[in-house]
Amino acid sequence: MPLIAPSFDDYATKYETIKLERDEAGILQVTLHSDGKPAVWTSRMHDELAYCFTDIATDAENAVVILTGTGDSFCAEIDFSSFNLSTASDWSQIIFEGQRLLNNLISIEVPVIAAINGPALIHPEIPVLSDITIAADTTRFADGPHFPAGIVPGDGAHTVWTHVLGPQRGRYFLLTGQEIDATLALEYGVVNEVLPLQEVLPRARALAEIIAAKPPLARRYARAVLTREWKRLFHEQLGFGLAHEALAALTLGE
Numbered sequence: 725m726p727l728i729a730p731s732f733d734d735y736a737t738k739y740e741t742i743k744l745e746r747d748e749a750g751i752l753q754v755t756l757h758s759d760g761k762p763a764v765w766t767s768r769m770h771d772e773l774a775y776c777f778t779d780i781a782t783d784a785e786n787a788v789v790i791l792t793g794t795g796d797s798f799c800a801e802i803d804f805s806s807f808n809l810s811t812a813s814d815w816s817q818i819i820f821e822g823q824r825l826l827n828n829l830i831s832i833e834v835p836v837i838a839a840i841n842g843p844a845l846i847h848p849e850i851p852v853l854s855d856i857t858i859a860a861d862t863t864r865f866a867d868g869p870h871f872p873a874g875i876v877p878g879d880g881a882h883t884v885w886t887h888v889l890g891p892q893r894g895r896y897f898l899l900t901g902q903e904i905d906a907t908l909a910l911e912y913g914v915v916n917e918v919l920p921l922q923e924v925l926p927r928a929r930a931l932a933e934i935i936a937a938k939p940p941l942a943r944r945y946a947r948a949v950l951t952r953e954w955k956r957l958f959h960e961q962l963g964f965g966l967a968h969e970a971l972a973a974l975t976l977g978e
Contacts, residue, residue, distance in 0.1 A: 729782045729783060729784065730779050730782060730783055731783065731785070732744075732746055732752075732783060732785060732786075734779070735776070735779040735783075738776075738779070739772045739775075739776050740768065740772065741756060741757060741758060741763070741766070741768055741769040741772050741773075742754060742755070742756060742757075742769075742772055742773065742776050743755040743757055743794075744776075746785075746786070749787060749788075749932075749933060749936045749937075750785055750786055750787030750788065750936055751787060751788050751789075751790065751929065751932045751933065751936055752780060752786045752787075752788070752789050752790070753790045753792065754776070754780070754789060754790065754791045754792070755792050755793065755794055756769065756791075756792070756793045756794065756798070756799060757793070757794040758794075760794065761794060761795065762793060762794050762795040762796065762797035762799075762800065762801075762842075763793050763794060763797070763798070763799040764799070764801045764802065764803055765799055765801065765802040765803065765846040765847060765869070766802075766803045766806040766807075767806040767807045767808075768806065770807075770818075770821060770822070770825065771821050773825050773829075773850070774821050774822075774824040774825040774828055775824075775828075777825070777828035777829045777831070777832060778824075778828045778831070780832055781828060781831045781832040781833060786832075786834055787834055787935070787936040787940070787943060788834055788835050788836075788837065788932040788935045788936045788943070789832060789834060789835070789836045789837070790836075790837050790838075790839055790925075790928050790929065790932055791836060791837070791838050791839070791850070791851055791854060792838070792839035792840070792841055792924075792925060792928070793840075793841045793842065793844075794841075795841070795842070796841065796842045796860075796862065796921060797841065797842040797843050798840050798841055798842055798843060798844040798848075798851060798863070799843075799844055799845070799846045799847065799848075800842070800843040800844070800845045800846065801845075801846065802846045802868065802869050804869075804873075809973055810974075811974075812970070812974065815970035815973065815974065818879075818966070818970070819963070819966045819967065819970060822879045822880070822962075822966050823958075823962050823963060823966065825850075825880075826849075826850075826853070826879075826880045826958055826962060827955075827958055827962070829850065829853060830853065830951045830954050830955055830958065832947070833944045833947050833948060834943050834944055834947055835855045835856070835935050835943060835946065835947050836853075836854040836855050836856075836947075837854055837855065837856045837857075837858065837928045837931055837932055837935075838851035838852070838854035838856070838857045838858065838859075838928075839858050839924045839925045839927075839928035840857060840858065840859040840860060840863050840915065840924070841860050841863075841921060841924055841925070842860050842862045842863055842921065843862070843863060843864045844863060844864070844865050845864065845865070845866045845868040845903075846868050846869055847869070847881075848865045848866070848867065849867075849880050849881050849884035849885065852865075852884055852885075852888055852914060853884060853954065855947065855950060856916055856928075856931060857914070857915040857916050857917075858915070858916065858917045858919065858924050858927050858928050858931075859906050859909060859910075859915040859917070859918050859919075859924065860906065860918070860919065860920065860921040860924045861906050861907075861918050861919065861920055861921070862906070862921055863905070863906040863909065863915070863918070864903050864904065864905050864906070865903065865904040865909055865914065866901060866902065866903045866904070867881050867885065867897065867898055867901070868901075870898070870969075871898055871899055871901065872901040874976060875969060875972070875973055876965070876968050876969040876972045876973070877898045877965075877969070878964075878965030878966050878967075878968050878969030879962070879965060879966050879969060880958070880962055880965070881898060882898065882961065882965050883957050883958065883961045883962065883965065885897050885898055886898075887957065888912075888913070888914055889912055889914065893912065906918045
């Protein structure tokens with residue numbers, strides 16, 4: 725018998741850190757949160773996103789995805805205490821989930837729009853991987869949890885930022901802890917539009933409605949061809965980066 729793909733009801737309330745809402749046009753809004761407040765990055769959110777993206781990717785009723793955060797912040801804080809980083813076994817699990825997080829995001833076969841509702845200082849590569857990026861004028865980007873904290877930016881940050889910003893700007897961004905505000909992000913091509921916060925989600929929904937009206941296979945195959953280069957880059961670099969991130973992190977206590 726063929727495998728049965730999940731319906732929206734199967735995963736709509738499955739995740740503690742991700743709110744999922746879908747309208748009649750098939751526009752799926754994915755909102756990160758921590759107990760209904762602005763998202764704080766935790767081990768649970770890290771793992772839940774990996775599997776949530778799988779559920780989204782295998783549900784053919786999703787026409788467009790909007791990725792956003794709660795309140796006035798996309799994700800500006802991290803709870804390091806939620807992660808176990810002290811043994812090779814701990815890192816083996818992080819490598820397992822970390823590869824799936826970005827690969828499963830890229831496996832979503834419909835266009836993804838980021839409605840970036842403020843600072844994205846923790847894993848900003850996730851919204852930046854969207855096909856369309858709409859940012860609030862309060863948005864700031866930084867790779868906070870990695871090199872500034874003595875950790876190799878190997879879980880996709882090294883690939884995404886040197887590709888989006890270019891090699892020179894990308895390396896500078898990762899190695900110096902640089903913060904890029906919304907104006908500079910627009911100039912550098914990190915985001916497509918910058919708007920007042922209250923206009924970001926409505927603009928993302930307006931674009932999603934235009935895309936959702938297109939023929940289903942046009943939507944799906946457009947996403948397939950537009951993400952092919954990301955798939956190649958992650959295949960070549962993601963496991964390599966995570967392994968080196970783990971190796972360096974295990975020496976922090978020496």
